Amino acid sequence: MEARDGYRGGPRGAEAHDGRRSEPDGYETSSGPFSRPLGSGRPAGPDETDSSVFDIADDRRDGPSYRPSTPGSDRPDPYRSASEGSSMTYPPGSYGRQSGVRSYPGSTPAAAPPAPYDGGRYDGGRHNGPSSMPPIPTAPPPAPPAPPAPAPNASSGWAPEGVGLPAPREAAASNDVHDMVSLIRSSFAAVAPRSDELTQLFYGWLFRIAPETRELFPVTMELQRTRLLRALVHVVQMVDRPDELSVFLRQLGRDHRKFGVIGEHYDKVGEALLGALRETAGPSLWTREVEEAWSGAYGIVAQAMREAADAERGPAVWMARVMEHRRISQDLAVVRVQTSQPVPYQAGQYVSVETPQRPRMWRSMSPANAPGPDCVLEFHVRTVPGGWVSRAIVSHARVGDVWRIGPPMGQMTLDPRSRSDLLMVAGGTGLAPARAIIEQLIIDGTDRKVALFVGGRTWADLYDIEALRRSAQENPWLSVVPVVEDDGRAHGAETGTVGEVVARYGAWADREITVSGSPPMVRATVNALLDAGTPFLNIHYDPYHTD
């Protein structure tokens, strides 16, 4: 059992994209949903989440094992909404063959040839049993990779454009900038443990000095509060990476047009932010230097956002009509919407969405399909416990509903200039952006090898595995490896969390890597890869949050 049938592509598991569920329950199946070549995209995007991905940035910066200490570090996001060889050859086994790179970190190459992973293709479950699982390295833990180069202005190559931060204090390398960054980080670390207080103070301050902004927010501010902090943490962590931060801020500025945010709101937000920080920090911490650093940094942030918003000539939002709502399981739905004008997103990006069931509650969702002339976006939505929007979409969205779609965000996109092979790691509905990227590669006619590790807690969670399997069969460059937390051998799946499984294969140092899923999954995966020796700059993920 192994790789036969046409598969070719992947280490285990794969299947074509479109089919969706294949699974267990037989809800509906494959076939249909997706009309596009590869997996025509599925959506992704549940909503409310939790923790953060942001601390990863710190992990990278300070070394693989570093874990942010700030509790709330999981929640940045703009102050309001803002808000992943052919079959036969691939993954494990083929992995090594392909690139000659794969050896387990810390072990000698000869010692750990990932073994007979026949390359992969998913055979539907019959395939390898336990013995086909790549050997788990027994060697001592790999030496931590060298701390990633600071790479201040290094554009990852994946970022669409490398716009420079408005004027990061002129010389990004100057001591002034260094001091500013240092002051901001240290002071933020000091207030982060009191993040609840900080965010409450912020909104209280803002609504006091600019009461008209209250109506821009949802009635319940509970989740909203975490967004401010999330955005803040993201900015703080990226403050010395002007290119990436600039792209983020400009996207954020364009995104905020949908709220009707106007220029003077930025000033009020800045005043409220500094006031809240000052009060939370207390006089002993909030020195004049600290205030100047925050003031300067906020000025840069606001300027970047305002400039991008002012320069934007396209729509602030796109109206989208729900054309299909398919309940894949009790907690998962695939929704396809169609806009009258194309939403200018790139495969791998996400958009914010507002539904009629939950006005003013915008949520991030990644189209699971590549953009096409039909102006159709497909979203995969899983309910989140307690999630207002995700539950409403899965249970109550109807054909004919009109959604509002915000401008595209995110930097996990394909660089057309790159020829590097790819590794995509996707957890749950985090499959969506990976699917969109794979679909785009199919459309473009790629010659790049792509390994997709798709994880679920159980086999039943791999709702799109049949479609992925088909895609792998049809596209020799694609390998798909299903991963489940419980014992997946009966299905030919790897066992473990998707991050730990992918890192068993080595550092994947020659690949461009995308990671998409819940913030904890992204964080764990990035850390596992860093521990395996993956170059930090090869890893791409977005600060995607659904809450």
Ligand SMILES: NC(=O)C1=CN([C@@H]2O[C@H](COP(=O)(O)OP(=O)(O)OC[C@H]3O[C@@H](n4cnc5c(N)ncnc54)[C@H](O)[C@@H]3O)[C@@H](O)[C@H]2O)C=CC1
């Ligand atoms: N661009 C992006 O990054 C996108 C992210 N998402 C997010 O993906 C998530 C998907 O949620 P579900 O479908 O419920 O999948 P899930 O949360 O059940 O995760 C499935 C996979 O992630 C791994 N995982 C989960 N928590 C982990 C942890 N703490 N540490 C290590 N591994 C962990 C599991 O082992 C499994 O492989 C949502 O939070 C959604 O917001 C969705 C679409 C796009």
